[in-house]
Amino acid sequence: MSSSSSKAGKDQAAITASAAEIVxxxxxxxGEASVGxxxxxxxxxxxxxxDGLIAFDxxxxxxxxxxxCAGDAGTAFDGTYLYQITExxxxxxxxxxxxxxASIPAPGNGSDSGLTWAEGSLWVGQYRDRKIRQIDPATGAxxxxxxxxxxxxxxxxxxxELWHGTWEGDESELRRINPESGAVLERLxxxxxxxxxxxxxxxxxxFYCGGGGSGxxxxxxxxxxxxxx
Amino acid sequence: MDSxxxxxxxxxxxxxxxxxxxxxxxxxxxPALALRGIAMAQLGEHPRARELLRRAARGFxxxxxxxxxRCLVAEAEVALAMRDLGGSPRLLAAAASTLxxxxxxxxxxxxxxIAARKFLLLGRLGDAAATLAPLDARGLPPSLAAVAELTxxxxxxxxxxxxxxxxxxxRAHEAAERARVPALLAEVAEAxxxxxxxxxxxRSAGGEETLRLQEVEALLAxxxxxxxxxxxxxxxxxxxxxxxxxxxxxxxxxxxxEAWPGDVDREALIAYAFNTRHPDETLRARLRVEVGRLRAxxxxxxxxxxxxxGFVLKPRGGREVAVLAPPIDGEQASxxxxxxxxxxxxxxxxxxxxxxxxxxxxxxxxELEATGRVRAIGRARAQRWLSPPLTGFxxxxxxxxxxxxx
Numbered sequence: 001m002s003s004s005s006s007k008a009g010k011d012q013a014a015i016t017a018s019a020a021e022i023v024x025x026x027x028x029x030x031g032e033a034s035v036g037x038x039x040x041x042x043x044x045x046x047x048x049x050x051d052g053l054i055a056f057d058x059x060x061x062x063x064x065x066x067x068x069c070a071g072d073a074g075t076a077f078d079g080t081y082l083y084q085i086t087e088x089x090x091x092x093x094x095x096x097x098x099x100x101x102a103s104i105p106a107p108g109n110g111s112d113s114g115l116t117w118a119e120g121s122l123w124v125g126q127y128r129d130r131k132i133r134q135i136d137p138a139t140g141a142x143x144x145x146x147x148x149x150x151x152x153x154x155x156x157x158x159x160x161e162l163w164h165g166t167w168e169g170d171e172s173e174l175r176r177i178n179p180e181s182g183a184v185l186e187r188l189x190x191x192x193x194x195x196x197x198x199x200x201x202x203x204x205x206x207f208y209c210g211g212g213g214s215g216x217x218x219x220x221x222x223x224x225x226x227x228x229x
Numbered sequence: 230m231d232s233x234x235x236x237x238x239x240x241x242x243x244x245x246x247x248x249x250x251x252x253x254x255x256x257x258x259x260p261a262l263a264l265r266g267i268a269m270a271q272l273g274e275h276p277r278a279r280e281l282l283r284r285a286a287r288g289f290x291x292x293x294x295x296x297x298x299r300c301l302v303a304e305a306e307v308a309l310a311m312r313d314l315g316g317s318p319r320l321l322a323a324a325a326s327t328l329x330x331x332x333x334x335x336x337x338x339x340x341x342x343i344a345a346r347k348f349l350l351l352g353r354l355g356d357a358a359a360t361l362a363p364l365d366a367r368g369l370p371p372s373l374a375a376v377a378e379l380t381x382x383x384x385x386x387x388x389x390x391x392x393x394x395x396x397x398x399x400r401a402h403e404a405a406e407r408a409r410v411p412a413l414l415a416e417v418a419e420a421x422x423x424x425x426x427x428x429x430x431x432r433s434a435g436g437e438e439t440l441r442l443q444e445v446e447a448l449l450a451x452x453x454x455x456x457x458x459x460x461x462x463x464x465x466x467x468x469x470x471x472x473x474x475x476x477x478x479x480x481x482x483x484x485x486x487e488a489w490p491g492d493v494d495r496e497a498l499i500a501y502a503f504n505t506r507h508p509d510e511t512l513r514a515r516l517r518v519e520v521g522r523l524r525a526x527x528x529x530x531x532x533x534x535x536x537x538x539g540f541v542l543k544p545r546g547g548r549e550v551a552v553l554a555p556p557i558d559g560e561q562a563s564x565x566x567x568x569x570x571x572x573x574x575x576x577x578x579x580x581x582x583x584x585x586x587x588x589x590x591x592x593x594x595x596e597l598e599a600t601g602r603v604r605a606i607g608r609a610r611a612q613r614w615l616s617p618p619l620t621g622f623x624x625x626x627x628x629x630x631x632x633x634x635x
Contacts, residue, residue, distance in 0.1 A: 170331065
């Protein structure tokens with residue numbers, strides 16, 4: 001065992017997990033569609049499914065838009081464009097027309113799962129590699145690598161906090177980690193058997209989590225920063 | 230799950246096994262191995278599929294026991310399709326419990342169905358029935374329901390309950406139609422045809438007629454005294470005297486029943502039962518002894534009386550007498566008839582039952598095996614012989630409904 005992972009293990013023991021508060025469930029979104037990624041464009045929640053990208057209104061829960069681009073894993077939104085991991089690449093998609101305007105290779109070469117946009121970079125989770133990569137959205141070049149000690153199934157930034165979803169076997173959590181060291185700072189435990197595939201903050205006090213094979217998207221309350229202090 | 234795994238699973242779900250394979254061909258992480266294994270199984274590459282699924286199961290961590298259990302079930306199904314029945318039933322049972330504990334009921338049922346089919350193929354009818362009995366096929370995916378009903382039908386046929394088999398096959402047909410799997414529909418049709426094929430001949434002094442399975446069942450259920458040359462025994466109603474291990478007694482019973490209501494000449498009996506054309510005094514004495522033994526064994530069902538020239542069968546209570554023979558003559562037909570009880574027979578038991586030498590039986594079995602009409606399990610002295618299943622048993626791989634990844 002390397003020193004960094006034993007350190008992470010100690011951190012993990014020090015941080016007790018609290019139960020994630022699931023505020024609302026959406027879906028199953030479509031037939032047998034499993035959700036691979038989620039993002040939020042300020043109004044709507046986008047979910048990547050086998051059959052395409054589905055946007056729904058988080059208030060009414062109604063589907064407002066669908067784009068016929070298959071999504072295998074993470075989804076992100078940069079204010080203008082959607083980014084979608086498909087097979088071993090990341091497609092940049094115009095949400096108005098649904099056309100793919102650019103593609104870059106995914107850093108994990110297909111072992112990628114989570115995706116988010118922050119500070120001009122894309123952040124990509126590599127599932128079983130337990131890594132998060134910061135990449136240049138124009139070229140796909142890796143700028144930074146953060147090691148986690150769990151499978152990474154979703155990534156999001158909110159208020160300078162880096163959160164990632166994990167799902168190993170029956171256990172699933174939302175974790176806030178130190179973006180420098182990867183040390184676990186906070187853990188929200190999902191109920192047993194409730195997986196997280198894709199994670200996105202709405203910029204406020206909610207996280208949206210993809211529910212994998214259940215085809216659902218779940219809204220989870222983000223703990224108040226004050227409560228943590 | 231990651232993006233290429235998702236893409237590969239997407240291709241697999243769409244029936245594109247090659248596309249699925251292409252996406253994960255170079256990856257050796259457990260989910261990729263599992264997908265490669267399932268794709269290979271669908272392409273008919275069973276040995277390779279098995280190895281990949283094994284490696285996948287080993288690769289999943291202790292906390293990924295659900296994924297591991299699904300791999301085990303897939304591997305067991307591939308093994309079943311390969312007719313490799315050596316795997317441990319306990320492993321499969323443990324996988325089924327794990328799946329049950331994780332509320333994966335579809336795959337848990339599939340694990341139990343695989344176990345039941347395996348027991349049937351091994352001739353362990355009791356174990357198969359015990360495994361199948363608690364399963365509830367209602368509310369299941371139709372393809373699984375169809376396989377469950379086919380297995381129940383096979384079990385019913387083995388124990389000669391054709392009405393039950395018929396009902397199970399009707400339900401299987403209905404489920405297969407809902408599942409829209411052509412291979413399953415074909416299998417149900419095949420099983421139904423088996424019910425209409427000649428299953429045995431009824432022979433008497435008057436001649437012979439061909440019987441279907443239902444008619445055999447009706448005859449055995451009737452009050453008639455049946456000398457059954459398929460299962461080697463004498464029965465009437467619920468009473469059954471097995472004579473598989475008493476070939477001389479069975480030969481005598483059969484000769485007497487075929488001549489009924491007439492008698493049979495002593496010399497003819499000696500020639501038939503002792504397989505010789507040269508009766509002498511010692512054989513006459515032996516005939517008296519053997520007839521005495523048979524008389525004692527079947528006393529509640531029928532008497533055997535001496536006549537001027539030989540012996541005559543006198544069934545109790547005015548019963549009819551019928552001889553049930555295999556649908557065609559010959560050593561091979563007799564072997565198949567014996568094996569049709571679905572149990573596992575040793576060569577020596579078969580030789581004993583047929584009153585033939587082990588050599589002769591061995592030769593007949595080898596010919597039957599070459600044409601796929603009997604199966605052997607085990608090796609050397611532990612080798613046992615079985616008939617192929619009546620319903621032709623699916624080698625269609627349903628494979629775990631949810632892939633071993635999520």
